[in-house]
Amino acid sequence: xxxxxxxxxxxxxxxxxxxxxxxxxxxxxxxxxxxxxxxxxxxxxxxxxxxxxxxxxxxxxxxxxxxxxxxxxxxxxxxxxxxxxxxxxxxxxxxxxxxxxxxxxxxxxxxxxxxxxxxxxxxxxxxxxxxxxxxxxxxxxxxxxxxxxxxxxxxxxxxxxxxxxxxxxxxxxxxxxxxxxxxxxxxxxxxxxxxxxxxxxxxxxxxxxxxxxxxxxxxxxxxxxxxxxxxxxxxxxxxxxxxxxxxxxxxxxxxxxxxxxxxxxxxxxxxxxxxxxxxxxxxxxxxxxxxxxxxxxxxxxxxxxxxx
Amino acid sequence: xxxxxxxxxxxxxxxxxxxxxxxxxxxxxxxxxxxxxxxxxxxxxxxxxxxxxxxxxxxxxxxxxxxxxxxxxxxxxxxxxxxxxxxxxxxxxxxxxxxxxxxxxxxxxxxxxxxxxxxxxxxxxxxxxxxxxxxxxxxxxxxxxxxxxxxxxxxxxxxxxxxxxxxxxxxxxxxxxxxxxxxxxxxxxxxxxxxxxxxxxxxxxxxxxxxxxxxxxxxxxxxxxxxxxxxxxxxxxxxxxxxxxxxxxxxxxxxxxxxxxxxxxxxxxxxxxxxxxxxxxxxxxxxxxxxxxxxxxxxxxxxxxxxxxxx
Numbered sequence: 001x002x003x004x005x006x007x008x009x010x011x012x013x014x015x016x017x018x019x020x021x022x023x024x025x026x027x028x029x030x031x032x033x034x035x036x037x038x039x040x041x042x043x044x045x046x047x048x049x050x051x052x053x054x055x056x057x058x059x060x061x062x063x064x065x066x067x068x069x070x071x072x073x074x075x076x077x078x079x080x081x082x083x084x085x086x087x088x089x090x091x092x093x094x095x096x097x098x099x100x101x102x103x104x105x106x107x108x109x110x111x112x113x114x115x116x117x118x119x120x121x122x123x124x125x126x127x128x129x130x131x132x133x134x135x136x137x138x139x140x141x142x143x144x145x146x147x148x149x150x151x152x153x154x155x156x157x158x159x160x161x162x163x164x165x166x167x168x169x170x171x172x173x174x175x176x177x178x179x180x181x182x183x184x185x186x187x188x189x190x191x192x193x194x195x196x197x198x199x200x201x202x203x204x205x206x207x208x209x210x211x212x213x214x215x216x217x218x219x220x221x222x223x224x225x226x227x228x229x230x231x232x233x234x235x236x237x238x239x240x241x242x243x244x245x246x247x248x249x250x251x252x253x254x255x256x257x258x259x260x261x262x263x264x265x266x267x268x269x270x271x272x273x274x275x276x277x278x279x280x281x282x283x284x285x286x287x288x289x290x291x292x293x294x295x296x297x298x299x300x301x302x303x304x305x306x307x308x
Numbered sequence: 309x310x311x312x313x314x315x316x317x318x319x320x321x322x323x324x325x326x327x328x329x330x331x332x333x334x335x336x337x338x339x340x341x342x343x344x345x346x347x348x349x350x351x352x353x354x355x356x357x358x359x360x361x362x363x364x365x366x367x368x369x370x371x372x373x374x375x376x377x378x379x380x381x382x383x384x385x386x387x388x389x390x391x392x393x394x395x396x397x398x399x400x401x402x403x404x405x406x407x408x409x410x411x412x413x414x415x416x417x418x419x420x421x422x423x424x425x426x427x428x429x430x431x432x433x434x435x436x437x438x439x440x441x442x443x444x445x446x447x448x449x450x451x452x453x454x455x456x457x458x459x460x461x462x463x464x465x466x467x468x469x470x471x472x473x474x475x476x477x478x479x480x481x482x483x484x485x486x487x488x489x490x491x492x493x494x495x496x497x498x499x500x501x502x503x504x505x506x507x508x509x510x511x512x513x514x515x516x517x518x519x520x521x522x523x524x525x526x527x528x529x530x531x532x533x534x535x536x537x538x539x540x541x542x543x544x545x546x547x548x549x550x551x552x553x554x555x556x557x558x559x560x561x562x563x564x565x566x567x568x569x570x571x572x573x574x575x576x577x578x579x580x581x582x583x584x585x586x587x588x589x590x591x592x593x594x595x596x597x598x599x600x601x602x603x604x605x606x607x608x609x610x611x612x613x614x615x616x617x618x619x
Contacts, residue, residue, distance in 0.1 A: 003410065003413035003414045003416075004414070006413070007410050007413070011399075011401075014401075015401075091397040091398075091399070091400065092393065092395045092396060092397025093397045093398060093399060095363070095391075095393045096391075096393060096396065096397065096398075096411075096458065097414070098363055099361055099363060099386060099389075099390075099391035099393075100386060100411060100414040100415060100462075101383045101384075101386040101387040101414065101415060101416075102383075102386075102414050103383070304324070304364055
């Protein structure tokens with residue numbers, strides 16, 4: 001498997017696709033930093049969480065780094081995985097590789113692992129770059145807690161990217177044509193990032209209509225909407241990001257009525273509480289990635305070579 | 309039998325969705341042989357090869373490849389066996405050398421050894437001067453030659469070559485066939501699957517013809533030809549100068565001669581064994597001129613066509 005991992009890594013790092021996405025990631029870091037430089041003074045960040053503001057503060061018109069990453073990371077994941085297996089098939093290289101003394105699962109394991117390493121390098125670079133330049137810009141060093149939060153955010157982002165890569169690989173195992181696997185991936189991404197936002201209220205209104213406008217009805221409706229939205233990995237990621245990097249807002253991930261809000265003391269959530277809050281999101285994302293990988297693994301292992 | 313078998317299958321059967329692709333196949337290939345695996349499209353040649361490599365599982369029956377069971381010990385088989393698929397593909401963005409180094413790496417050759425072997429095999433197939441040119445610029449024939457290099461890099465004990473000459477120019481075909489014919493001397497058994505029967509005839513001692521997943525015949529080409537086309541008899545054509553009836557009687561009198569036909573100066577003699585020296589002796593001793601003598605050779609085309617006309 002080491003041989004396949006080596007080759008895949010070499011392939012990824014020399015491909016034009018990687019260079020383009022790497023440049024995009026660098027561009028996103030620059031834009032994110034610029035946004036933070038515009039907004040961080042007026043953001044009114046609590047003491048001890050100023051450094052995190054570099055990642056979460058939007059500018060006047062430009063979105064924050066975290067928002068940019070949540071757009072970019074799925075695309076990087078898809079780009080790394082959508083042709084993993086079917087390109088080998090159309091290039092007639094798969095049967096040649098499989099007739100070498102390697103287990104069949106090493107092929108898919110090696111590819112997945114190489115993808116995770118590539119993702120780690122990309123996202124790690126972005127976070128480190130922004131941290132470095134940001135430190136020079138604001139002059140406030142991160143606290144230990146902020147570093148831990150950022151580290152968990154790094155892990156979360158890698159898992160999020162790995163989920164999209166796993167899904168893309170699944171399509172590359174199941175679908176023979178590279179174009180169809182790419183389109184299916186992008187379609188799925190579009191569905192979970194945009195369409196579900198339009199559909200969720202519609203479904204919620206159909207199942208729990210608000211007729212009297214009573215508090216109980218509204219709460220039920222909104223909770224259902226949130227539940228539907230949480231089927232989307234994009235929602236899971238953005239909620240988990242909020243929980244980790246915006247401890248001030250994190251408390252309001254649930255539903256707060258106006259009457260409750262007046263009693264809300266603006267106080268950042270402790271690290272333990274933040275972690276507790278995003279734990280289900282983290283585990284869901286991990287299990288989603290695992291499911292995607294497992295399904296593609298099993299499908300690949302069971303495919304007859306003739307069909308390959 | 310003292311000779312070792314490289315491949316031995318026992319009632320090997322493969323079914324895909326209810327259709328039997330390979331049907332109770334019993335194949336025996338000796339070590340250091342060049343064996344031609346023939347048959348029309350869809351006869352099950354590729355499926356047989358895939359089963360022997362352990363890339364696909366047989367539905368029933370068993371196989372032994374170099375003493376290993378390919379279904380249970382695929383890695384041991386694949387370490388010793390090379391396979392050139394009919395449609396061979398390479399990573400287009402890499403150079404031939406990089407492609408081969410990757411295969412060497414998969415075979416756990418160390419770097420120095422891999423480097424040496426890569427240069428050796430590229431020279432063997434005549435691509436040494438193109439080793440640093442990306443494969444995307446290669447022609448079909450060059451890729452095919454690279455495929456041969458790719459198979460040989462691990463010094464296999466057994467190679468399966470599926471249509472190895474497709475896309476090659478006549479000179480390339482000749483070089484490749486010479487290379488194939490020399491492989492047994494280096495301790496490599498060759499299974500050649502091809503539709504180019506005259507090429508198969510040039511390099512293979514033994515052939516097996518598959519049809520609808522069954523082995524129709526297998527054995528040495530000359531023997532198969534006699535059995536299939538001449539009822540097991542030899543046919544010898546002798547050219548002499550104005551033969552007389554006495555000479556014909558003398559030849560008829562040789563033990564083993566079945567019949568003699570005369571066509572001007574040519575005598576067509578049917579025998580049940582190779583009697584060329586006896587016939588030559590009879591002609592010369594009776595003071596006739598022996599201009600030339602030819603034993604009928606059977607072309608693989610004829611053998612092949614006969615079996616498929618019948619079925």
